[in-house]
Amino acid sequence: MTATPHAREILQLAAEAADSKGGVDLVALDVSGPLPLTDAFLLVSGSVERNVIAIAGEVEDRLNDAGVRTLRREGKSEGRWILLDFGDLVVHVFHEEDRMYYALERLWKDCPVLPLELPVHSAD
Template sequence: MTASASAVDMLQLAARAADAKGGEDLVALDVSGPLPLVDIFLLVSGRNERNVAAIADEIEERLLEAGHKRLRREGRQEARWVLLDFGDLVVHVFHDEERTYYGLERLWKDCPVVPVTLDAPATAE
């Protein structure tokens, strides 16, 4: 299986939101093979708890504005690892230390990487 076009669109929107708030080391993995209910994991690092919270808030706000429904949010209070579940897209915003400790890239190393585009989409005039 491969990630759906709508999941890739959500990914690009989330990636641009993360980048706007200083998100670092963005990695997207196509997990649709091993996880039939999810298409893509987006992994993002923040420098500190405040940055992690700001990144997660911006991603959530942009996806909600675009009409995507959030199914679940976890970890916002501590802001060390915030999980945002939008169905086809699950975003993991990590503090650097948690990202290294949990190593989701190692856990899902057999999953293909999905390219992340940080440029804003061109608008028709």
């Protein structure tokens, strides 16, 4: 199985939202094979707790504005690892330290990486 076109569409929207709030090291994984309940994961890092919360908030706002309902939200008050479940897409927004510790990329290393198209940021 592969991620559906809808999952890829909302994945791109979520990635753009995360990028707009300073999210870094964005990685998208097609988890449709091993996980029957979702198609894709988006992993994003933020530098500090406030940044993690801002990234997650922007992702949720953008997807909700596009008509995609948030099914579940975990970890928002701590700002260390926020999970947003949109059904076809699950977004994990990590503090950089927690992302290294939990290493989801290693856990899901057999899943294909999905391409993301993000704007190139100039070095002011």
